[in-house]
Structure formats: C-alpha cells, structure tokens
C-alpha cells in the first residue's frame with residue numbers, strides 16, 4: 001500500500017525570487033498537510049550527504065553547490081498516496097519538460113534550479129525526512 005507522507009524542499013532559487021509562499025500555497029491547495037517544516041541554510045557538506053546517491057553523477061558538484069548557496073525550506077507533507085500525488089503536483093525534474101501549471105513549470109529555471117525537490121519513493125521520503133528532522137544538526 002502506498003504511504004501517506006512525502007518530503008520536499010523549496011530550493012534556494014525559488015526562495016531568492018520570493019516564491020516560497022506561492023509554492024506552499026500550491027501544496028496546501030492540492031490537499032497536502034504540513035507535518036514538519038524548517039528553514040535552513042545547508043552547508044556544502046550537508047547538501048553532499050543529502051544527495052549522496054548522486055555522488056558519482058556529473059551534476060553532483062553543481063547540485064550541492066547550488067543547494068548550499070542560500071536558505072531552503074524543508075518539509076514533511078501528508079496526503080493519501082503522497083509520493084506519487086506530490087510528483088504530479090511538481091512536474092518533471094526538468095522544468096522545460098514539466099506540464100503547464102506544475103510547480104517546476106511555473107517556478108523552475110533549469111534542471112538544477114528546478115524550484116523544489118520531491119521524494120521518489122516511500123522509503124526515500126522516510127530517509128530524507130529523518131535526515132532533516134533528526135540528523136541534520138549532527139552532521
């Protein structure tokens with residue numbers, strides 16, 4: 001059975017352009033309830049740990065530099081079938097390929113600066129939420 005929680009981050013570019021409130025409103029209007037939320041400026045080290053699964057990829061350096069370039073909002077969200085429903089709301093990873101009206105289509109600038117992160121599976125949501133809400137200040 002699909003789980004009812006997912007994890008998200010509003011990325012530095014969307015924070016810097018003043019769209020955090022618009023994006024949170026889209027999440028709430030789509031029926032997601034906020035379970036936990038924090039505003040944090042990640043260190044490069046913390047961003048590297050969060051995205052460790054991508055450490056061998058060519059985009060890892062750019063991604064971790066960007067994700068530590070300014071504050072982000074991290075949140076745990078609740079809704080039935082949360083992971084899949086949230087991925088529909090945010091659209092494809094590349095904003096240029098995201099459906100019109102999705103968060104990334106509206107507020108993403110590039111594949112790196114794609115406005116928001118959304119977990120890709122229930123197990124990832126659990127791990128990513130735990131990273132931000134119980135481990136972050138110890139790494």
Ligand code: CMP
Nearest residue numbers: 054059063093111112113114116117118
């Ligand atoms: P996110 O959902 O945060 O998960 C991994 C991130 O890597 C992704 O969004 C993108 O911002 C970033 N990224 C950069 N380049 C690529 C790429 N070529 N393919 C997938 N993700 C990429």
